[in-house]
Amino acid sequence: MASYFAATKLGLKVYYYYRLYSLVGKLEENMKSSFRLVLAIALGIALLISACGPKTPASEAGGMQGTLTISGAFALYPMMTRWAEEYQRLNPGVQFDISAGGAGKGMADALSGAVDIGMISRDVTAEEEAQGAYWVAVTKDAVFSVGNAQNPVLADLMKTGLSQDVFEGIFITGEIKTWGQAIGKPEITDEIHVYTRSDACGAADTWSKYLGVKQEDLLGVGVFGDPGLLDAVIKDPLGIGYNNLNYAYDMASGSVVAGAAILPIDVNGDGQIDSGEQLMTKSDAVAAVANGKYPSPPARAENLVTKGKPGGLAQAFIQWILTDGQGYLEEAGYIPLPSDQVDASLQKIR
Secondary structure, eight states, rough: HHHHHHHHHHHHHHHHHHHHHHHHHHHHHHHHHHHHHHHHHHHHHHHHHHHHSSSHHHHHHTTEEEEEEEEEEEEHHHHHHHHHHHHHHTTTEEEEEEEEEHHHHHHHHHHHHHHHHHHHHHSSOOHHHHTEEEEEEEEEEEEEEETTTTOOOOHHHHHHHOOHHHHHHHTSSOOOBBHHHHHTTOOOOOEEEEESSSSSSHHHHHHHHHHTTTTGOSSSSESSSSHHHHHHHHHHHTTEEEEEEHHHTTTTTBBTTTEEEEOOOOOTOOSOOTTTTOOOOOHHHHHHTTTTOOOOEEEEEEEOOOOOOOOOHHHHHHHTTTGGGGGTGGGGGOOOHHHHHHHHHHHOOO
């Protein structure tokens, strides 16, 4: 009898162990099924987001490889380095070789095939287009007249500004030779020391267009590059020159570069500087260019040029500049183009 109960007890234990094993197995199977279900749902959501999201060049170009060589305008150089930095972050396989040397160099390099892209801070001529220059506008900035912060008549200049006629007398005809003549006080005989660019560049081209001439017609001691011209004026209390927006103003603080002064243009010719004509900070200058209060020229579009319509990596990068890249303009102190002009550039590049 005892052996019967022992056998029965053993049988019950086996039965319960079997039931427990079966339940655990079902539980594991349910967990696996649930995991597979959750994984499937997550993958489905990811695919939906990918399908519905905008197909920007940045997302399409994530696997881009290669090196882009770029040269040209000092005016566009700071923005180009920012664009390249961000594009390389999105596309680690892409390398950049960027140099500034003036718009003339950028055009010559692009047309000769020495670089993939030229930075051009002026209009592209019909002759250059005939040689294969293919261009698109990508942003906007301006050229500003720069004097020395220790100029003996700076206070007068900030009150009255200089008219276009006075600038012509200084940079074109040479009839205005003293700072006293410039502000209508002939008793002041301090000479005006004029500086200009020695290299073929967009800044000089744009400044000369504002004065109705060509770069070669500008008077002054020739100095190479934006930094060189600014340095010459800063070292000379009687100096005057002109610089691109992002060289005339400090990139970090937004103030005029130490030692320099922006000489305001008396746009309406009323003999005094009105609201919107005094450009003490980069924000003032950007706003004046954006709302059209600052004349054009010396405000102008910035262009990128390739030899023929670009393809491959160059096309992808320029297309990114005209889409996602536009979001970096204002933080770098550049002015976005009107939307219709951006659309026109995109149509040309696609």
